[in-house]
Amino acid sequence: MALLSFRRGNPYMLIVGMTGVKMGDRIAQIGCAHGGRLAAIAGKVGLSGRAVVVVPDEASAERARKGAARAGVLVEVGIGPPTRLAEPDAAFDLVVLDDTAALFASMGPEDRGTAAGEALRILRPGGRVMVIGATGPAGLGALFTRAPSGAPFDPTPSLQAAGFKSVRTLAQREGLVFVEALKPRA
Numbered sequence: 001m002a003l004l005s006f007r008r009g010n011p012y013m014l015i016v017g018m019t020g021v022k023m024g025d026r027i028a029q030i031g032c033a034h035g036g037r038l039a040a041i042a043g044k045v046g047l048s049g050r051a052v053v054v055v056p057d058e059a060s061a062e063r064a065r066k067g068a069a070r071a072g073v074l075v076e077v078g079i080g081p082p083t084r085l086a087e088p089d090a091a092f093d094l095v096v097l098d099d100t101a102a103l104f105a106s107m108g109p110e111d112r113g114t115a116a117g118e119a120l121r122i123l124r125p126g127g128r129v130m131v132i133g134a135t136g137p138a139g140l141g142a143l144f145t146r147a148p149s150g151a152p153f154d155p156t157p158s159l160q161a162a163g164f165k166s167v168r169t170l171a172q173r174e175g176l177v178f179v180e181a182l183k184p185r186a
Contacts, residue, residue: 012040018170018178019096019130024048027094028122030082030115032060033101035067037132041096043073052076052092054085056103082107082115090124097155099133100176105153116155116162123183129164131155131179135172155179 015037021027023046032038032055042051053064053075061077068075080086082103097119099105104112119129133153156179159167164181171178 012037014174014176015132016040016044019094021045021094025093026050026091027052027096028087028092029053029096029098030119031055031098031101031103032064033098035063035070038064038075039067039071039073042068042075043071052078052087054078054080054082054087056081083111083118085118085122087122089121092122093124093127095119095123095127095129097129097131099131099153099155102153104155105133112158113161116158116164120162120164120183125183125185127183129159129181133177133179135175135177
């Protein structure tokens with residue numbers, strides 16, 4: 001029972017923990033399916049860090065702004081395609097690719113590769129990318145809900161083709177999948 005009340009107290013603890021974001025980090029999130037999740041991650045960088053979100057449309061930008069305002073965190077919001085980011089080279093420690101609303105899964109293979117290449121470009125050497133995707137229900141929940149058709153999107157081939165190393169799935173929990181990859185240091 002204590003676990004349930006603990007989870008209700010901070011519904012974003014899993015996402016913040018899986019990203020490993022910390023005070024002073026420079027993070028960029030591409031896509032924003034949920035403003036609260038963005039704010040939870042951005043809130044960890046503090047005043048010494050920097051949080052940026054790049055979204056494809058005004059509706060997503062408004063979702064990001066509302067989430068940041070509700071949490072009282074500073075987030076720079078930009079609108080543009082994930083295939084052409086306006087951020088400088090090697091500017092971030094962590095890039096979070098939010099695919100929970102299928103932003104990347106819905107792209108063609110060439111555009112996914114270009115978006116992964118842009119994430120690689122804006123990361124500092126040794127930086128990390130974290131892809132957060134949605135999974136269907138599992139266990140008993142799968143028996144009582146309608147699962148989306150088709151297999152979940154696997155970002156591994158796109159990340160590897162872009163030049164990321166050590167691509168691995170860290171976890172699948174609470175309807176989310178976390179895939180991490182590293183930008184080589186040299």
